[in-house]
Amino acid sequence: MAQTISVTGAVELAVVVRSGFVESRHAGAAVVLDPEGAVALRLGDIETPILPRSSLKPLQALGCLTAGAPLDGERLALATASHAGTDRHVAVVRDILDAAGLDESALQCPASWPGDAATRDELVRELGQPSRIRMNCSGKHAAMLLACTTNGWDIATYLDPQHPLQVHIREVIERLTGAKVAATAVDGCGAPVHAMSLAALARAAHRIGTSSERSPFALHRLAGTLVRAVRENPWAIDGPGRPDTIAIERLGVFAKGGAEGVMIMSAPNGAAVALKVLDGSGRATTAIALALLERVGALDSADVAQAMTELPLTVTGGGKDVGLIRPTG
Template sequence: MPQTFSVADAVELAVVERSGFVESRHAGSAIVLAPDSTISVQLGDTTTPILPRSSLKPLQALACLSAGAPLEGERLALATASHSGTDRHVAVVRDVLAAAGLNEDALACPVSWPLDQRTRDEMVRDHAESSRIRMNCSGKHAAMLLTCVTNGWDTDGYLDPEHPLQVHIRDVIERLIGEKVTATAIDGCGAPVYGMSLLGLARAIHRIGNSSERSPFALHRSAGTMVRAVRENPWTIDGPGRADTIVIERLGVFAKGGAEGVMVMVAPDGTTVALKMLDGSGRAATAVALRLLERAGALAASDVSDAMNMLPLSVLGGGTDVGAIRPAF
């Protein structure tokens, strides 16, 4: 059975401290690529495959662009998102579906309540129901459907790994990661997700984050446009008060977290980090990635500390801060 790296091949990346007592430890692997793409830091096993989960979304969105999907601005940014399901997010998803001549019934992602608590509370008060369009991956799915319509591909079965859309996406992913995918699994939203090394994922995100809209290569121009769209519309990729949105707004990084403790970031200077928490918890992933970028000289320590103060890293005791989730280095 395909599997990720073992506990023996991981390193301690974060700890949870309560009242001066280290209560829990998060082990995993991480890699940092310098702006010139050379490896500057390598912690743990970075060659055994992982499943990137939603950190794969920038690659999937770029593949949709390369297949001719007419996406730009907030529509393009939302194609990379794990959004929190606010009304603003949903309005953009509906715009993308309308551009494809479709409605939310075409979405094949699961029915879900929004991740944004305020929006969920309002829906409950209004006796509204959960829906596919509120699911955090609906932007990606809408982009996939628009890509199918643009190319004359059948929208039924668009999540099948052998559908022309998914075959194209897999081909683009392999070009970006510089290796063949090692496994095909089904993500929580129903779309294919592929096994790849953490090094391969870092390589792909580095290429995307360092691409120029003036590149002679179409894929690189599209990647540059996509990164700009995310940095100009940080609310799209996550949501109010949520980690990816905070660090994009505060630090100008390109960031995308994924389920099971995956995180990728590209600093403004091109330094790139990719990491995987082995226990699947993402609660320390953003903080660890930021500190790794700080250690690499890509972000100022004061700026990182300011951003981390806005993240949910406090450990509470009796309603009072008594500790913190923090990087282990």
């Protein structure tokens, strides 16, 4: 059976401090690449494969783009998103489906309540139900369907790993990572998710983050367009007050978290980080990524410190703030 990083291959990446007592420790692995793509910092085992989960979405969105899907602006940002399911998010997903000549019944992601609490509460008051379009991966699925209708590919089987779109996406992923896919699994939304090392994932994040819309190569031109779309629409990739959106808005990074404690992030100067928290918790991943980019000089310390105050890192007790989740070292 294929396996991810072992406990012995992990190092401490963050701690949870309650009333001055270190209550929990998050161990994992991480790699930071400098603006030229060389390894600037290596923590733990960065060669054993991981499942990137939603941190793979920018690569999958580029697969849809290079397959001809007409995506830009908010629609392209939603294609990379793990969105909060607000009405604004849903409106853009419907716009993508309209472009494909489809409605939400074509989506094959599971039905879900929105992640945004206010939106969920409003739906409950209106006696609404979980729906596929509210699921956080619906933008990715809508983009895949648009790529299919653009090429005349079957939409009923668009999640099959052997479907022409999924074969194409896998090829794009291997071009960006510079490595063959180590294994393929089924993601939480039903789409294929491909295993790769943190080193390979960081290479992809670096290549996307340093791509130019003026590149002579189509893949890099489209990657530059994707990064611009996300930076211009940070609300779309996550949601107001949520970690990815905060990091993008405050620091101009390109960030994409994934389930089970995965994160990729690239700084404006081109430095990039990929990390995996071994216990699967994502509560510290944004803070860890920012701290690592700060550590190699890619982000300003004062700017990072300010952004940290806006992230959900506070530990409470009795209704009061009594501690903090903080990156180690």
